[in-house]
Amino acid sequence: MITLIGTNLAKKGLVFTFNGGAKKCESCRFSNTCLNLEKGRKYEITEVKKVxxxxxxxxxxxxxxxxxxxxxxxxxxxxxxxxxxxxxIFRTEECEEECENYDICHPEGLYDDDTCKIEEIGPKLSCKNNYDLTEVILNH
Known part of the structure; x- marks a missing residue:
């Protein structure tokens, strides 16, 4: 996908979360290109163009x-x-925010019912709520 990002952020391999545009973006002639990503999702820059x-x-x-x-x-x-x-099909578990695993159990960029492919398997995790959990790397 082609999009636009601030020149100081335009580095191959950078991972970012698209949070939408500012009010000024609505009337910009580049808004269709700049705001074409899905809000709340994480993206990785694969190529930086000269334009x-x-x-x-x-x-x-x-x-x-x-x-x-x-x-x-x-x-x-x-x-x-x-x-x-x-x-x-990714789904979050019901758990407490105080848990040390909260961020990995509720990762930014994924929503319940997203279809994901498991790219890597990590270690088993300890869970305060006694869920049997394993760390994975997912491709959405």
Whole structure:
């Protein structure tokens, strides 16, 4: 996918979460290109193009053309579903925010009922709520 990002952020391999545009973006002629990503999702820059445009929103006053792909996401899933290469329907567990695993159990960029492929299997996790969880890397 082609999109635009502030020139100071345009670096191959950068992972970012798209949070939507500013009020000023609505009337911009580049809004269809700049705001074409899904809000709340994580993306990885795969290529940085030479083309730049003026932008009143970004710090350095310019945006750069980039190519992105959905980023892989570290998450916790039920151990019984953790098989490398398999496809799962992601769902969060009901748990407490104070838990040390909260961020991995509720990862930014994933929503309940997302279809994901398991790219890597990590260690088993300890859980205050006694869920049998394993850390995985998911591709949405």
């Amino acid at each position: 730049t445009h003026k932008c009143p929103v970004h710090k350095d006053g310019r945006v750069q053309t980039i190519e992105v792909k959905p980023a892989t996401i570290r998450a916790a899933i039920e151990t019984r579903k953790a098989y490398h290469g398999s496809t799962i």
